[in-house]
Amino acid sequence: MKILFIHQNFPGQFKHLAPELVARGHDVRSITLRAKGRGKWQGVELYPYQIKRKPAQGLHPWMVDFETKVLRAEACYAAARRLRDQEDYTPDVIVAHPGWGESMFLRDLWPTARIGLYCELYYALHDTDTHFDPEFPRKNADTDSIRLRLKNLNNMMHHQSADLGISPTQFQANTFPPEYKEMISVIHDGIDTDVVRANPDASLTLEDGSVLTQDDEVITFVNRNLEPYRGYHIFMRALPELLKQRPNARVLIVGGDEVSYGAAPPKGQTWKQIYIDEVRGKIPTPDWERVQFLGKVPYDQFLxxxxxxxxxVYLTYPFVLSWSLMEAMAIGAPIIASDTAPVTEVIAHGETGRLFPFFEGNRMIEEICTVLDDPDMRADMAKASRAYAVENYDLQSCCLPKQLEWIQKLHDMPPGALRS
Incomplete structure (x- = not known):
């Protein structure tokens, strides 16, 4: 089987699937912006593409997002055409993350290929991140429905050429319209629960040389980047009271200073520092010294x-669910999380974790203290969350076999040209 992956930051969500297909003897290739030249990654042939055109000046602001995606699609199409013409290559299956637009025109180049899309999110006015947080009202909110409709142009264009879709969670699949959902299989990317598991001998050495173990009262909070979409502002505002109530706690915060989702902070500032500045005056220095910002850490330190x-502690807007939550479940870390739709798909209150309303920092503190004061509860939640993660998100026994079945189903469909 000839399989072509399209992802600007390959391997991205395909880091387990692509090498497994190589191991099974398939011809696996990828066109990606990440590669600077021809190369190979775990047996996958890499073909670079480069964006050579800049966005137009003076374009209508509603069209800027779509033009950016068209520019990527044009560049990816050019790289794909070179691959076709120079190597006489025609894939049986194309698997693409369409979020950046790259795969938009590949049906025109390879009409007989079967195309599977990673369906991460369909933008909606209600029940998702839009208008969720009143602290950050959108400019020109009265035209949000128009803005989101145009933002979904990329999804609509891809749907015209797609044969199947795959979404990691039911919440994400449910954001898509009914005609899309019919083609989407809900299969998570997978957690290697043989690696991501409890370790009673684990320790973490901090920059000051101090070593933390399970004997310490450690509270953790993780974002890829520290920002409101993942509740960083809610957590930081709770810190003064949390530190007061837990005089022996050590708080470890992981995350970068950039922006993954949502609006950027005011120019010259970071969300991280904005909320440090907001709460620092309410926290005595001895308490503040118990808070460590670790930045972005290597994976072994994260585990x-x-x-x-x-x-x-995990918070999120109604948005894409973080891998880190499933990893925490697989390890059996006691979880206190926001009662938002993506979270409630995997966390049952009182069983696999404790839930609180996203905006109620005091309730979050109550739940944290409840967990910290009850070792039997922690043990029960650890056992339940680990079992749930293994049953539903284990890479080898659950997710990867389903992904391979999805690939085979895609391959066995009639070629696109015969359906058009």
Missing amino acids: AMLQISRAH
Whole structure:
């Protein structure tokens, strides 16, 4: 089987699937912006594409997002055409993350290929991140429905050429219209629960040389980047009271200073520092010294941190669910999380974690203290969350076999040209 992956930051969500297909003897290739030249990654042939055109000046602001995606699609199409013409290559299956527009025109180049899309999110006015947080009202909110309709142009263009879709969670699949959902299989990317598991001997050495273990009262909070979409502002505003109530707690915060989702902070500032500045005056220096910002950490340190955590706090808008939550579940870290739709798909209150309303920091503190004061509860939640993660999100026994079945189903469909 000839399989072509399209992802600007390959391997991205395909980091397990692509090498497994190579191991099974398939011809696996990828066109990606990440590669600077021809190369190979775990047996996958890499073909670079480069964006050579800049966005137009003076374009209508509603069209800027779509033009950016068209520019990527044009560049990816050019690289794909070179691959076709120079190597006489025609894939049986194309698997693409369409979020950046890259794969928009590949049906025109390879009409007989079967195309599967990673369906991450369909933008909607209600029940998702839009208008969720009143602290950050959108400019020109009265035209949000128009803006989102145009933002979904990329999804609509891809749907015209797609044969199947795959979404990691039911919440994400449910954001798509009914005619899309019919073609989407809900299959998570997968967690290697043989690696991501509890370790009673785990320890974490901080920059000051201090070593934390499970004997310490460790509270953890993780974002890819520290920002409101993942509740960083809610957590930081709770810190003064949390530190007061837990005089022995050590708070470890992981995340970068950039923006993954949502609006950028005011020019010259970071969300991280904005909320540090907001709460710092309310926290005595001895208490503040118990808070460590670790930045972006290597994966082994990230796992060690979760393995020593007595209370792992996770918040999110109604949006894409973080891998880190499933990893915390697989480790058995006691989880205190926001009662938002993506979270409630995997966390049952009182069983696999504790839930609180996203905007109620005091309730979050109550739940954290409840967990910290009850070792039997922590043990029960650890056992339940680990079992749930293994049953539903384990890479080898659950997710990867389903992904391979999805690939085979895609391959066995009639070629696109015969359906058009």
